[in-house]
Amino acid sequence: MNALPGFRDFYPEQLAIRRHIFGRWREVARRYGFREYDGPPLEPLELFTQKSGAEIVGQLFNFVDKGDRAVALRPEMTPTLARMVGAHHRDYKKPLKWFAIPQLFRYEKQQRGRLREHFQFNADIIGESDVAADIELIALAIDSLRALGLKQDDFVVRVSDRRAWQRHFAAAGITDDKQYAAFQAIDKMEREPLEKTREKLAALTTKVDEVLAFPKDDLRNVLDQIGDLAAFCEVDFKIVRGLAYYTGIVWEIHDRKGELRAIAGGGRYDNLLKLVSGVDLPALGFGMGDVVLGELLKERGLLPKENHGLDCYLVIADEGLRPTALKLAHDLRDAGIAVDYALTMTKVGKQFQAASHSGARYAVTIGPEEWAAGEVKLKDLAAGKEERVRIAELKGKIS
Amino acid sequence: MNALPGFRDFYPEQLAIRRHIFGRWREVARRYGFREYDGPPLEPLELFTQKSGAEIVGQLFNFVDKGDRAVALRPEMTPTLARMVGAHHRDYKKPLKWFAIPQLFRYEKQQRGRLREHFQFNADIIGESDVAADIELIALAIDSLRALGLKQDDFVVRVSDRRAWQRHFAAAGITDDKQYAAFQAIDKMEREPLEKTREKLAALTTKVDEVLAFPKDDLRNVLDQIGDLAAFCEVDFKIVRGLAYYTGIVWEIHDRKGELRAIAGGGRYDNLLKLVSGVDLPALGFGMGDVVLGELLKERGLLPKENHGLDCYLVIADEGLRPTALKLAHDLRDAGIAVDYALTMTKVGKQFQAASHSGARYAVTIGPEEWAAGEVKLKDLAAGKEERVRIAELKGKIS
Numbered sequence: 001m002n003a004l005p006g007f008r009d010f011y012p013e014q015l016a017i018r019r020h021i022f023g024r025w026r027e028v029a030r031r032y033g034f035r036e037y038d039g040p041p042l043e044p045l046e047l048f049t050q051k052s053g054a055e056i057v058g059q060l061f062n063f064v065d066k067g068d069r070a071v072a073l074r075p076e077m078t079p080t081l082a083r084m085v086g087a088h089h090r091d092y093k094k095p096l097k098w099f100a101i102p103q104l105f106r107y108e109k110q111q112r113g114r115l116r117e118h119f120q121f122n123a124d125i126i127g128e129s130d131v132a133a134d135i136e137l138i139a140l141a142i143d144s145l146r147a148l149g150l151k152q153d154d155f156v157v158r159v160s161d162r163r164a165w166q167r168h169f170a171a172a173g174i175t176d177d178k179q180y181a182a183f184q185a186i187d188k189m190e191r192e193p194l195e196k197t198r199e200k201l202a203a204l205t206t207k208v209d210e211v212l213a214f215p216k217d218d219l220r221n222v223l224d225q226i227g228d229l230a231a232f233c234e235v236d237f238k239i240v241r242g243l244a245y246y247t248g249i250v251w252e253i254h255d256r257k258g259e260l261r262a263i264a265g266g267g268r269y270d271n272l273l274k275l276v277s278g279v280d281l282p283a284l285g286f287g288m289g290d291v292v293l294g295e296l297l298k299e300r301g302l303l304p305k306e307n308h309g310l311d312c313y314l315v316i317a318d319e320g321l322r323p324t325a326l327k328l329a330h331d332l333r334d335a336g337i338a339v340d341y342a343l344t345m346t347k348v349g350k351q352f353q354a355a356s357h358s359g360a361r362y363a364v365t366i367g368p369e370e371w372a373a374g375e376v377k378l379k380d381l382a383a384g385k386e387e388r389v390r391i392a393e394l395k396g397k398i399s
Numbered sequence: 400m401n402a403l404p405g406f407r408d409f410y411p412e413q414l415a416i417r418r419h420i421f422g423r424w425r426e427v428a429r430r431y432g433f434r435e436y437d438g439p440p441l442e443p444l445e446l447f448t449q450k451s452g453a454e455i456v457g458q459l460f461n462f463v464d465k466g467d468r469a470v471a472l473r474p475e476m477t478p479t480l481a482r483m484v485g486a487h488h489r490d491y492k493k494p495l496k497w498f499a500i501p502q503l504f505r506y507e508k509q510q511r512g513r514l515r516e517h518f519q520f521n522a523d524i525i526g527e528s529d530v531a532a533d534i535e536l537i538a539l540a541i542d543s544l545r546a547l548g549l550k551q552d553d554f555v556v557r558v559s560d561r562r563a564w565q566r567h568f569a570a571a572g573i574t575d576d577k578q579y580a581a582f583q584a585i586d587k588m589e590r591e592p593l594e595k596t597r598e599k600l601a602a603l604t605t606k607v608d609e610v611l612a613f614p615k616d617d618l619r620n621v622l623d624q625i626g627d628l629a630a631f632c633e634v635d636f637k638i639v640r641g642l643a644y645y646t647g648i649v650w651e652i653h654d655r656k657g658e659l660r661a662i663a664g665g666g667r668y669d670n671l672l673k674l675v676s677g678v679d680l681p682a683l684g685f686g687m688g689d690v691v692l693g694e695l696l697k698e699r700g701l702l703p704k705e706n707h708g709l710d711c712y713l714v715i716a717d718e719g720l721r722p723t724a725l726k727l728a729h730d731l732r733d734a735g736i737a738v739d740y741a742l743t744m745t746k747v748g749k750q751f752q753a754a755s756h757s758g759a760r761y762a763v764t765i766g767p768e769e770w771a772a773g774e775v776k777l778k779d780l781a782a783g784k785e786e787r788v789r790i791a792e793l794k795g796k797i798s
Contacts, residue, residue, distance in 0.1 A: 001446055001482055001675075004470060007439035009483050011490075012497065015435045030708050031732040033739030033757070036414045040406035040516065041440060041502065042460065042472070047400055061441065063462030066506045071403060073441070083400055084408050091410075093756060095742060098411065103440065107465045117439065125742075132742040143732065227726050276400075309429050327626050333430040333542065340432030343494060343524075343531040357492060358432070 006108070006116025016306045018119070021148065021290055021297075022101055025121040028144040032136070034099040034123055039080035041103060045070040047079045051245065051276060061105050061116075073105035077122040078269070078285060079276055085126055086277020094127030094281070097136075115291055121264075124285030126273070133284055134249045134268060135226050141253060141264050141286055142232050148293075149302040155263060158236035159223060159251040162267070164215035165240060172207040182211070186240045214238075222249070245269045248284070255296055263296065264288035306359075312398055313355035314341035317348055317367035325366045328376075328391070335395050356381060362398055405507070405515025415705045417518070420547065420689055420696075421500055424520040427543040431535070433498040433522055438479035440502060444469040446478045450644065450675060460504050460515075472504035476521040477668070477684060478675055484525055485676020493526030493680070496535075514690055520663075523684030525672070532683055533648045533667060534625050540652060540663050540685055541631050547692075548701040554662060557635035558622060558650040561666070563614035564639060571606040581610070585639045613637075621648070644668045647683070654695055662695065663687035705758075711797055712754035713740035716747055716766035724765045727775075727790070734794045755780060761797055 003009050010018060026036070045062050062072035074080060077100055085096065100122045108114055123140055125133045138157060145155055165186070169179050185200035201208045214237040223233045241250040250267030254260070266286025274280045297303050312332065316325045322345075329339045340358055342351050348365075355363040365377040370388060378397060379386040389397055402408050409417060425435070444461050461471035473479060476499055484495065499521045507513055522539055524532045537556060544554055564585070565578060573581050584599035600607045613636040622632045640649040649666030653659070665685025673679040696702050711731065715724045728738045739757055741750050747764075754762040764776040769787060777796060778785040788796055 001443060002486070003439050003482075004441060004443060004464075004468065005466075007441060009439070009479075009486075010437040011483065011487065012434035012436050015437055018437075019435065027735075028732075031735065031737045033707075033709055033737060035411035035707065036418065037411050038409040038414055038417075040402050040408070042403060042406060042504070042516075044400060044403060058465075061462075061464060063460075065403075065460060066457075067404075069403065080408075083402075084410065087401070087408075088410065093753070097739075105441070117441075128742050130743045136742060139729065225722075225725075227722070227729060229729070308432075308434065310432055323624075323626070326624075330538065330626060330628070333427075336426075336430065338430045338432060340496075343527050343535060344529045354492070 004116070005110055006114075008115065008117065013306050017294065017303055018290065020304050021293065022119070024147040025099075025101060025144050025288075028140065028147045029099045029121075029123060032097070032140045032143075034097045034140070036100060037081075037084065037098050038100050038102065039074070039077070039084060041074055041105075042071050043074055043080060043083075045072045047083060047276070048072055048075060051079050051082075051272065052243070059106050059108060061107055074102065075104055075106045076287070077102045077104065077120065078124070078272065081122070081124055081126075081285075082273045082276035082283075085281070085283075086273060086279040089126075089279055089281065095133065096124070096126040098126070099123040119290040121288040121290075122285060124283060126283045127281050129270065129282040131222055131225070131249070135222070137266060137284055137286060138233070138251060139226055139229050141266070141288060142229050144288065145253070145263070145293075148297060150296070150300065152232055153256055154296070154300060155232070155253055156256050157233040157251055157253050158239045159219055159233055159249065160235070160237050160239040161215070161217060161219055161249050162240065162246050163248055164217040164219070165237070168215040169205075169211065172210045173205045174211070178204045180244055183240045183244075184242070186238065187242045189238055219249075241265060241267055245272045245275075247271055251286075253288070260292050260295060263292050308359035309338055310340055310358050310360040311338045312340075312362040312364050313351070313358050313360040314339060315348060315351040315355060315363050315365040316341065316346075317365055319345050321366050321368065321371060324371065328364075328366065328394075332395065332398070335399065337395065337398050364394065364398075403515070404509055405513075407514065407516065412705050416693065416702055417689065419703050420692065421518070423546040424498075424500060424543050424687075427539065427546045428498045428520075428522060431496070431539045431542075433496045433539070435499060436480075436483065436497050437499050437501065438473070438476070438483060440473055440504075441470050442473055442479060442482075444471045446482060446675070447471055447474060450478050450481075450671065451642070458505050458507060460506055473501065474503055474505045475686070476501045476503065476519065477523070477671065480521070480523055480525075480684075481672045481675035481682075484680070484682075485672060485678040488525075488678055488680065494532060495523070495525040497525070498522040518689040520687040520689075521684060523682060525682045526680050528669065528681040530621055530624070530648070534621070536665060536683055536685060537632070537650060538625055538628050540665070540687060541628050543687065544652070544662070544692075547696060549695070549699065551630055552655055553695070553699060554631070554652055555655050556632040556650055556652050557638045558618055558632055558648065559634070559636050559638040560614070560616060560618055560648050561639065561645050562647055563616040563618070564636070567614040568604075568610065571609045572604045573610070577603045579643055582639045582643075583641070585637065586641045588637055618648075640664060640666055644671045644674075646670055650685075652687070659691050659694060662691050707758035708737055709739055709757050709759040710737045711761040711763050712750070712757050712759040713738060714747060714750040714754060714762050714764040715740065715745075716764055718744050720765050720767065720770060723770065727763075727765065727793075731794065731797070734798065736794065736797050763793065763797075 060072045105117050189197050219235040223230050246267040247270045248268030252262045253264040268284040270282040332339045363379040375388045378389045459471045504516050568578050588596050618634040622629050645666040646669045647667030651661045652663040667683040669681040731738045762778040774787045777788045
């Protein structure tokens with residue numbers, strides 16, 4: 001039996017990569033003063049439909065539970081965040097700076113590189129309408145990629161503004177009720193022939209050329225507030241983000257070569273909290289998935305070699321010393337040292353093989369003669385050097 | 400709208416507790432040489448029914464997905480582990496020592512302290528039939544509780560042996576086909592009147608008193624192999640574990656006062672891998688949930704005070720210095736220092752309030768006079784002391 005299509009098994013080698021990525025995300029979020037939260041992976045279906053409309057159901061893992069509730073595995077984190085903040089925002093000083101690393105689920109058509117689950121670094125700022133918050137969030141996204149070893153020639157932040165587009169659409173005679181369709185047309189531009197985009201826009205306005213001239217707003221002004229990190233950013237009005245709820249600056253991060261899908265995307269959604277929870281607070285956030293990012297890191301040789309994290313392997317040279325060795329193993333483990341050993345009687349040569357294979361830094365041999373003298377043999381496995389050390393000094397030597 | 404009944408929202412305060420517990424679990428697993436893995440939270444329903452029978456479906460969040468697959472949220476981790484190991488065991492040296500911290504789901508009747516999801520520390524050893532592996536695993540469980548601050552008078556490991564029971568049942572004339580029912584009767588003993596247990600056993604054998612005399616095997620022998628940690632263990636044949644698949648030593652960890660449900664439970668399941676994956680490897684494991692453990696830690700005052708993890712709060716004394724302050728914030732963050740600041744113009748007094756409220760260790764004030772002199776003011780918020788420091792020396796002072 002296999003895992004379901006589109007779902008990943010994380011064997012230790014893959015889990016080590018996931019932990020590396022999550023670790024950097026958490027570390028950079030901490031530096032930026034963001035606090036971690038989480039919500040349930042299963043939520044009332046209505047939480048998602050009220051925000052995205054009934055059409056989202058086609059992409060969900062949804063069902064009716066044994067208590068007759070319509071429920072769904074979360075396809076994104078923002079509705080849960082909006083629900084949680086709505087319920088308890090009075091307990092927290094604004095602005096909230098919160099992040100999470102949820103696993104998200106979508107029932108999508110199977111295609112290469114397209115999974116049905118992924119993990120996503122979600123960071124949001126709630127309760128601040130100033131553009132300084134947009135800048136702070138973009139900086140966090142850039143630095144979380146830098147912390148993974150990616151550089152200016154690896155990725156670019158493409159920044160746009162929904163309000164500039166709204167004014168631009170209005171000037172071209174596209175009324176409010178047709179602007180969502182106009183955003184959808186622009187959103188698909190990069191993946192469709194221009195003729196198709198023109199056709200879609202022609203259904204909304206006679207001024208198609210005007211629309212395709214793009215807004216002329218000077219977002220560079222905004223981007224320069226990000227300081228040195230502005231070098232990672234470009235103004236690009238082709239970015240509008242597909243989701244309906246964005247209300248201000250929107251942005252995506254792409255690999256510079258443009259070979260992969262978006263690495264991250266975010267923007268301001270000032271009306272969503274009110275819609276979901278009735279609490280009127282400005283908000284903005286981004287999501288950065290682990291799949292495309294993992295592909296990019298792999299391609300650039302930036303994934304770490306696996307480190308089993310083992311400090312030492314105990315070699316039991318005489319079975320009579322096993323209880324002694326087990327006691328030593330426990331003392332070392334209690335001191336925070338990672339220790340492994342052969343659980344049953346094994347030839348010394350085989351134990352050394354296992355020690356090398358385990359990735360341990362040291363092999364510690366417990367033999368009758370040394371032990372009687374209050375010593376063990378300590379071998380540095382990388383250097384191949386062995387010395388006798390006092391048992392009392394072993395912890396200090398290893399840690 | 401609320402979370403579904405039985406599902407938890409983790410606000411930052413609660414998430415901090417969860418991370419504390421997970422952190423200790425991971426740290427102790429590392430010391431013991433266990434490697435982390437994970438699998439999908441959604442699995443084919445058959446993975447669970449082939450192991451536990453069709454009756455488990457009543458307790459599952461199961462449904463039919465949009466591709467007509469019968470699927471279920473995982474109620475336990477062992478079937479996934481068995482599936483994964485079965486598929487790739489040839490890639491790994493035996494014994495495997497693996498752990499995971501999955502979120503698990505059960506549709507259970509709502510009652511106090513009974514959730515529909517929890518996180519569980521799962522550790523397993525695969526490919527070793529010697530009792531040394533049982534001992535290693537019990538030691539890991541004990542040490543993971545010790546690492547959280549729990550002591551010998553807080554909890555006890557109650558150890559039993561299914562094989563001793565099987566021999567005991569056989570001697571009392573209970574045939575193999577009736578032993579599962581006998582195990583179920585013993586398993587429920589502590590929660591039912593003795594008369595009820597007698598009744599159940601009477602349906603299986605005429606020798607009820609003999610059964611209730613319990614096996615006389617000397618497990619103490621085994622437990623003494625665990626060294627000093629033997630003080631945490633008791634032989635207790637009332638423990639048999641409810642699940643059908645255990646084949647050897649089984650054990651549970653309970654609070655000493657016996658007020659809570661089990662903190663952890665585990666045992667040997669040598670036939671399960673063959674059943675699930677066709678690969679015949681001896682195996683054993685345990686699960687330790689976060690809910691009962693969290694209650695015990697709270698009761699014992701062992702939950703950490705929340706630490707926002709913020710190192711310093713920048714106080715911008717003059718709006719003209721905001722770009723300078725942002726650049727300083729970024730330099731500090733790049734150096735691994737956790738920094739926050741007011742995103743918009745705010746009175747200095749309010750900024751200091753926010754600094755205190757944030758839990759930061761230091762407030763760093765950027766004022767025109769000091770900055771011109773190449774300095775900032777550094778205030779230790781706990782000590783209430785402020786000094787002027789050279790900007791170049793700030794990182795060293797804070798980190």
